[in-house]
Amino acid sequence: MSTRTKLSSLMLIGAVLATQGASPLIGATKSVPAPQWSVQVAEVDPGDVNLEPAFRIAIYENLLEELTKTKHFKEVFRSGDRKAGGAADVLILKVTVKSYTPGSETKRAVTTVAGATKLKVLSQLTTRDGKDVLERTVDGNVRFIGSNLRATHNLAHNVAKGIKDAQLPAGSD
Amino acid sequence: MILKIRTFTPLRLIVTSLMTLGALSLSAEEKTAAPGDKLHVTHILGFEGVSKNANGDLFIDGDALRFQKSDNSGGQVAIRSIQDILVSTQDKQVGGTALMLGRAATPYGGGRVIALFTHKKYDVVSLKYQDADGGVHGALFQLPKGQAETLKSRLEARGLHATR
Numbered sequence: 020m021s022t023r024t025k026l027s028s029l030m031l032i033g034a035v036l037a038t039q040g041a042s043p044l045i046g047a048t049k050s051v052p053a054p055q056w057s058v059q060v061a062e063v064d065p066g067d068v069n070l071e072p073a074f075r076i077a078i079y080e081n082l083l084e085e086l087t088k089t090k091h092f093k094e095v096f097r098s099g100d101r102k103a104g105g106a107a108d109v110l111i112l113k114v115t116v117k118s119y120t121p122g123s124e125t126k127r128a129v130t131t132v133a134g135a136t137k138l139k140v141l142s143q144l145t146t147r148d149g150k151d152v153l154e155r156t157v158d159g160n161v162r163f164i165g166s167n168l169r170a171t172h173n174l175a176h177n178v179a180k181g182i183k184d185a186q187l188p189a190g191s192d
Numbered sequence: 193m194i195l196k197i198r199t200f201t202p203l204r205l206i207v208t209s210l211m212t213l214g215a216l217s218l219s220a221e222e223k224t225a226a227p228g229d230k231l232h233v234t235h236i237l238g239f240e241g242v243s244k245n246a247n248g249d250l251f252i253d254g255d256a257l258r259f260q261k262s263d264n265s266g267g268q269v270a271i272r273s274i275q276d277i278l279v280s281t282q283d284k285q286v287g288g289t290a291l292m293l294g295r296a297a298t299p300y301g302g303g304r305v306i307a308l309f310t311h312k313k314y315d316v317v318s319l320k321y322q323d324a325d326g327g328v329h330g331a332l333f334q335l336p337k338g339q340a341e342t343l344k345s346r347l348e349a350r351g352l353h354a355t356r
Binding site: 062071072073075077080098099101123129130164166 | 304
């Protein structure tokens, strides 16, 4: 057997062993626990802040979308949804606006540094009987590129991320 | 006779084409409402079955408020399920990504000057409605300035409550 053939055989054996060694890792599925909780998103409470109606609705709709994307909950219910009443282990997400700075897309385009849209909210995740599970103050801003309503998307994304990263208590089942 | 041929540098060519694209999209956005009862709107978010930033016509069709795209797809809600109509105004930069890139590529800060003139005011109509299960939905539509009042009055004529 020539040296070249020996080398090729060794490389082939090495490759087969490497594949076999790696296969359990490739084949293994990351064990993601099935979500225990469902969540119902309450309508956004503007608090004492004079928040534009479009922002209120955009925060609410973006929250529903972002929470669904996290796949952290069995179901994401809308405010007033009768189906939530019959479901077990439902958390309520309440969002109260703490501060809002209206921005200007034109100011941002002209000056780069001025005209940011800023939103700050208190997000509270509670059980049906009012027990606090999670409470966080979250920001959502648009500083450079994007329309003013983009702040609501950023805010909802941050709220959903905060909930996803948090350790939720065990459900009843 | 000497013919002077003006040479286009690659940068100038890029800026010119981006500005042309921006101007074209600007003229596309300037489209006013379709004749009749249909209002040409942009769906921002929330209307079930319609993608974000879709352009189409919003009109009352029998007992429903219908949004229809040019390919006849879209969505509708029963007027009786609408709980509130809210109208606000928004100032936006026009021309989309093309004009934004054009502004960024314009030398000597010229893009900032362009930005001063490429903004426009729009009406934003926020609709709050309920689905069959009682779930609250919100939908936002962007209309040319002044047309939100038309939609509001048409819906108010159907007995709906509107908040300013």
